[in-house]
Amino acid sequence: MVYIIKANGEKEKFDKHKVYRTCFKAGADERICNEIADYVENKVYEGIKTKKIFELVYRKLSEYSGDFMARYKLREAIARLNPENNEFEKYICRILKFNGYQVEWNRIIQGVCIEHQIDCIAVKDRKKYLVECKHHIKFHRCTDLDVVMKCWAVLEDIINAYRKRIIDEKFDNIWVIVNTKFSEHAKKYARAKRLKLTGWNYPPGESLSSLISDKICYPITILTNSDKIIERFTKSGILTLGDLLETRTDRLQKKLNLSQRTIEKYKKLAENI
Amino acid sequence: MVYIIKANGEKEKFDKHKVYRTCFKAGADERICNEIADYVENKVYEGIKTKKIFELVYRKLSEYSGDFMARYKLREAIARLNPENNEFEKYICRILKFNGYQVEWNRIIQGVCIEHQIDCIAVKDRKKYLVECKHHIKFHRCTDLDVVMKCWAVLEDIINAYRKRIIDEKFDNIWVIVNTKFSEHAKKYARAKRLKLTGWNYPPGESLSSLISDKICYPITILTNSDKIIERFTKSGILTLGDLLETRTDRLQKKLNLSQRTIEKYKKLAENI
Incomplete structure (x- = not known):
């Protein structure tokens, strides 16, 4: 029985099924989920941090296909x-x-x-x-x-x-x-x-x-999990990365009542997706 | 502005609309709801207890029709x-x-x-x-x-x-x-x-x-709000007052694993509905 350390410092039994579920939610099929769960089970040690486990999972997932995490994030953003x-x-x-x-x-x-x-x-x-x-x-x-x-x-x-x-x-x-x-x-x-x-x-x-195969069709919610500023964008009809990138910064400033710096920060984030 | 005393001793402003809503939920039509709300508004005094207000409402409701409360209870039981x-x-x-x-x-x-x-x-x-x-x-x-x-x-x-x-x-x-x-x-x-x-x-x-006009069609949940024993009845297929009254006590005893006294108590309740 291996105990792992959660982000808040608490101990918890390692649960292989949680690894399986994470992979499954990320869009991996049953075979890959099982393979990664087996792999991680062999790698964990007493006192390993959950963050480290997630790193193992994500690295392995991206070995199977770099697409998984991007797809998962997209789905979550929608x-x-x-x-x-x-x-x-x-x-x-x-x-x-x-x-x-x-x-x-x-x-x-x-x-x-x-x-x-x-x-x-x-x-x-x-x-x-x-x-x-x-x-x-x-x-x-x-x-x-x-x-x-x-x-x-x-x-x-x-x-x-x-x-x-x-x-x-x-x-x-x-x-x-x-x-x-x-x-x-x-x-x-x-x-x-x-x-x-x-x-x-x-x-x-x-x-x-x-x-949604083109990235400018991604919803703007993919830029961040924090909803306060994104809400200002979406409520003003800026729903996709395309809307953000194709609207001039000075127009967005007026429309959204945000600083030039903030808008350019989000535009840069969007370009790097 | 009249203040009333709630069951827990707290003070609260009298809200005529709450009276209206109570009547409406009980199945009274708009005209009657308004009449009763007016009537109660004239009757309340500083420091009146909510229980007293409910008595006023229910008495007035049953003047209009003794049926209201029974119907409301039936609906709740279903x-x-x-x-x-x-x-x-x-x-x-x-x-x-x-x-x-x-x-x-x-x-x-x-x-x-x-x-x-x-x-x-x-x-x-x-x-x-x-x-x-x-x-x-x-x-x-x-x-x-x-x-x-x-x-x-x-x-x-x-x-x-x-x-x-x-x-x-x-x-x-x-x-x-x-x-x-x-x-x-x-x-x-x-x-x-x-x-x-x-x-x-x-x-x-x-x-x-x-x-459901006949009382033996009433759901057995009308007998009490406490769900523990009623659940034993319903799970055994005793769903209506008719089911309860028409099944012999000794059979119910075996089926439900309840004492003769308990079953007879519920039968008496059912007869008095």
């Missing part, structure tokens, strides 16, 4: 977008625009039964999507069937409104974009109904992370 | 059913049976897209319902559109399975039963789709409270 301010929805609009979609934020569309408030309308290659965004602060959760079935009901009501000539606008599909995984049930239902789903790692090649 | 044990779903089955429905608890029904786990199937007068129950511990909340739209999607998938001869069973409708109100949006959508909704006070004449 989860930190402020739900009260609908920042995730706005952020998704920004990303879709970057990916060549024509985008309209927050539209009311009349269905046969009721009016629907749609987060975003996205158009590309003559396809027109109703976009529904779901943001989870706890990004390790699953988005379940309920959400997808409800979205199908929205699409159906709006398509029927077009068929009955209640509205002139024709929509091709609904597109559900979330920052989590989807449950297997949710995926199965969506496949059967041909709904378009985008989750963190789903579908392969067209996942949320692949929509 | 909210206290244990969600971990699916007690609300089981309780609804019991009530539907009492109302002449043939009932099957917890069925898997194959749809076109996926299998659906249905809380209950209810049949009466040759109509067959998929029943979906939603239980809120905070019973003052609203059941919103999401729930109802998802239920529509369930019905649609199962009806399509029948049309495509994937299943032989024909269902006439889905029936959403909740212990809260429904939002106006939810009601509007359900009306348009002709879904059957039952909430605490909705629809008039066919609400949850009218399904």
